[in-house]
Amino acid sequence: MGGALAAGVLATTALYGGSPAGADPVALPNTASEAVQRMIDLSHQSEQLNQQALDAQSDLDAKLVIQRDADAKLAATTDAVNRARDEVRKYQPVIDRTAIAAYQGARTNRLFAVLVSDSPQQLLDQMSTLDVLAAQTSAQLDQYKTATDSADAAEAVARRADDEARAAADKADSVRADLERKRSDLGGAIAQVVQAWGALSTKDKSALAGSPFPPGFDRDTLLQGLVPGSGTSALAAGLTRVGDPYVWGATGPNQFDCSGLVQWAFKQVGKDVPRTSSAQATYGTPVAKEDLQPGDVVFFYSDISHVGIYAGNGLMLHASTFGVPVAVAPMSSTPYHSARRY
Template structure:
């Protein structure tokens, strides 16, 4: 247990940082699971279609099977269906012509049906191959989804444990320590109205303006607004207000848009922090950002140099 108030606050900050990392990891795992489930559903749909095609092909084969069976039986029993046999057994020219005509019709029909049977049989074999491949794909997709689901449950469990520790540490702080940890909503000298007046309309600056309306809202793990947020949830919500559909997690957001060098950042750019990209905020100019920091600290404007910079993007 911390022996001093400063140690308690420091421990609270450490626990909050750990929980923020776990929160982003759990969100990433959930996003991964959603993607894997989408692939699984698509694979299941393909399997269902392939199975239907296979059943239809087998039905077509069964439709021609009696003809094939009769032909095979006739051949086995020594049935004579050629023209020479007709000549040998005919009693008259007319009878010969009639028998030949009949044999031609029988042979033509049999040949045509044999062609249909072969076509249907080939289609059935192809459909069976496709169905087996689809079944393998569906099983593989289901296995991958199950692996990600297990990973998600593990990360959620770790997050739950970390959150419990953070809340307990928060509860142990004095009112003064809680107030000091929360800090001010704006740094000294910051003028939100002047900043908003100077913004040029655009997705980035308009999203910044939207984020600034959430100053004072609480940090909640996994929250995406409109009254409580985690760090990436605030960024997603702010850009959604101006019609920009950005990804959910900080690591996904770090791959969205175009990269911007740190010395060329403009208000409205999105800034990422830590080597694992587990925190994100929206640049407000003059070395400041608006962000949902961590539990116990409401959405606020804060300096960017208090957190290890990773990269910046422009949406």
């Protein structure tokens, strides 16, 4: 199993951009227990970086959605501006003719009609014609003003959309850069873990991996006692993965990191659970530690960098760390943070 684990982690290291050659050297421990503890500490640091990188990826994905929406809005508002300006151009010849006529002193009022009329009928005809022309010109001027106002409003919306699109792109670029830094840090941390694990003796590796179940734990009895439900059914699904290797960034079906195992288990029962431990800690409803039931999701460390599924009697199912397959273990082995019920 050790060779398969190392191969899986080295593949993940390549994915995240790190390499053993670029990692800081790991000082040799003085005793076997120190070596195992160093391995555990390095693995926890790597898991923290793993969850941070996953959070950054989720943040980037969300920012890219906002950017795409902003770009689509900008395109739509630009089209609206073009249509509005086309509408303005339809009335421009009329406006130009009216302006030119006024500049050249065209006689278009009722007093001029009285002065040039030879008869009452001609006066009435001229006044009627002037009324029609005035009404037409006024209507066209009103339409021109409406079209101009619409174009100005469309341009204002387009300017805001352009600002929003630029801001969204800047935020996405910032998160992308942060993600790349975290991936680089993770690559280096993973390389250190692989190096520390490789320095362990076969006996120490076996001790680190431990047993898939604590003494006295009966998986079959537990499964028979579970009442069907999203949480307990997810626990039952997760228990089928006991013995699968831990790999950073893995979500199954045959290798997992901690949050990947939780997401996979609940996916089997139709629950679309977030990817990272910190996001999973906001999903569902809070549960007090004294009210935990099998199938509840439990979180650990102050930064919520580890997660598992409660299996009853103070035990949890989790993907612990590199070199330790998916297993059922006491919750007391990890600093408790909180719990949620999905």
